[in-house]
Amino acid sequence: MTKQALILMLSLLLLSCTMIPEYKRPDAPVPKEWPQGDAYSSINYEKSPKATEIKWNEFLTETKLQKIIEKALSNNRDLRLSALNVERAAAYYGIQRAELLPAVDAIGTGYRERTPADLSRTGRAETTSKYSVSLGITSWEIDLFGRLRSLKEMALEQYLAQEQTHRAARLSLISAVATAYYTYATDKENLKLAKETLKNQQEYYELMKKRYEVGVISEIDLHRVRTQVDTAREAVARYTQALAQDKNTLDLLAGEILTEELLPEGLEVLTSPKDISPGLSSDILLNRPDIMAAEHTLKAYNAQIGAARAAFFPxxxxxxxxxxxxxxxxxxxxSGSKAWSIQPQAIMPIFDARVWAAHEAAKVERQLALVNYEKTIQTAFKEVSDALAVKGTVDEQLQAIESLVHSLRETYRLAKIRYENGIDSYMSVLDAQRSLFQAQQQLNSLKLQKYANLLTLYKVIGGGE
Incomplete structure (x- = not known):
């Protein structure tokens, strides 16, 4: 009888079904093609390799940077936390999957009981004993209507979503390290520029001071030269501070204190990240880690509806x-001590407001997940479009600023000559020098913007990792 009952229950389990609604991927609420217009007209979407087809160490070829990124991938605490979240989700999935299987336990019990005479059926005091050792299944839910399998599917999708979240965290870390590395190089270049400017201004100030002492120039011109010295001094202090903070950022991201040998010497000696493209179609966004995580979350809440539906059945x-x-x-x-028991149980909800409320909550949660999925796609489309707008215009900006720096350098040189020959006032020299210093810093910032935008584009497309 026991064997027949078990066979019957297993057969019912195999023939059972789930009540999970059929999943169909929602249409992406964004255009199929990237934006068009003047900002994007110079981009060749087919010339450069797709970001999803190139590994990070092929995209970033700077040797020192690769070493720092490898350290970060091994040591960064945020990435470790993300990896542990994946392990936790995998463990929860294992727990939920195990709910489908019966738990076999060995049970040993024993008791002795004394019944006083006035409570005994025989009218005499009695002492009774019972000992048993059993092997069996305790409260195994036979998943006839798929409740447990729906919950298992939900746990699986949550685990897969966590995996994609970890992948997104890894990609963000790579981008953050590279951005911090190029920022350090830019600030070091700006510090060199500020120190060189300070040196030149100090030398010029000493020269003008001698001319003032012999009465060739006025006191106001001497003070104007001094303002340039002080401006350069402030810039040296500011970039010294920025460089120290950039180093702290790199140390934090790498998870250890980096040696000077791994740090860049300056912006001019760096190798640019490789040029990349998102391809012609925006469908590439569907493979972006955060979008895949949002879709797995949507599937998880879709599976939860199946569990909520099954709760209406026995x-x-x-x-x-x-x-x-x-x-x-x-x-x-x-001999003769064999004992067995079979206790099937069926619970049918007749009136339980919680079951209805849980079903409604599951449907709302799926709608929330759907809206979040669509919003994630729209955000991704905007991020890629912004990066493409920079990519399509930054080279023209660089050419313009490089030309401006050249013109201002000549203007500054000629203004000094005119002033020293008494043709023009020192205000012309002051304006030319100030404009040149600002333009040189702007040029360095634009170079950083170009590099950082390539890193951003690689990240927001989804990268090849």
């Missing part, structure tokens, strides 16, 4: 034990 469970029992501990394993 919940069938089985407890079965097989072993020995005896009134004496020594007789547990003697």
């Amino acid at each position: 919940r069938i469970s089985l407890t079965t034990l097989f072993g020995t029992a005896s009134a004496e501990l020594s007789g547990l394993f003697e």
Whole structure:
């Protein structure tokens, strides 16, 4: 009888179904093609390799930078936390999957009880004993309507979503390290520029001071030269501070204190990240880690609806034990002590407001996940479009600023000559020098913007990792 009952229950389990709604990927609420217009007209979408087809160490070829990124991938605490979240989600999935299988336990019990005479059926005081050892299944839910399998599917999708979240964190870390590296190089270049400017201004100030002492120039011109010295001094202090903070950022991202040998010497000696493209179609965004994570979350809440639906149907469970029992501990394993029990149970909800509320909550949660999925796609499309707008215009900006720096350098040189020959006032020199210094810093910032935008584009497309 026990064997037949188990076979019947297993057969019912195999023939059972789930009530998870059929999943269909929602249409992406963005155009199929990238934006068009003047800002994007210079981009060749087919010339450069796709970001999803190039590994990070092929995209970033700077040797020192690669070493720092490898350290970060091994040591960064935020990435470790993300990896542990994946392990936790995998463990929860394992727990939920195990709910489908019966738990077999060994159970040993024993008791002795004395009944006083006035409570005994025989009118005499009695002492009774019972000992048993059993092997069996306790409260195994037979998943006839797919409740447990729906929850298992939900746990699986949550685990897959966490995996994609970890992948996104890894990609963000690579981008953050590279951006911090190029920022350090830019600030070091600006510090060199500020120190060189300070040196030149100090030398010029000493020269003008001698001319003032012999009465060739006025006191106001001497003070104007001094303002340039002080401006350069402030810039040196500011970029010294920025460089120290950039180093702290790199140390934090790398998860350890980096040696000077790994730090860049300056912006001019760096190798640019490789040029990349998102391809012609925006469908590439569907492989972006955060979008895939949002879709797995949507599938998880879709599976939760199946579990909520199954709660309206009977919940069938089985407890079965097989072993020995005896009134004496020594007789547990003697002939004739065999004992068994089968206890099926079915619970059918008749009125339980919580079941209806849970079903409604599951449907709302799926709608929330759907809106979040669509919003994530729209945000991704905007991020890629912004990066493409920079990519399509930054080279023209660089050419313009490089030409401006050249013109201002000549203007400054000629203004000094005119002033020293008494043709023009020192205000012309002051304006030319100030404009040149600002333009040189702007040129360095634009170079950083170009590099950082390539890093951003690689990240927001989804990268090839």
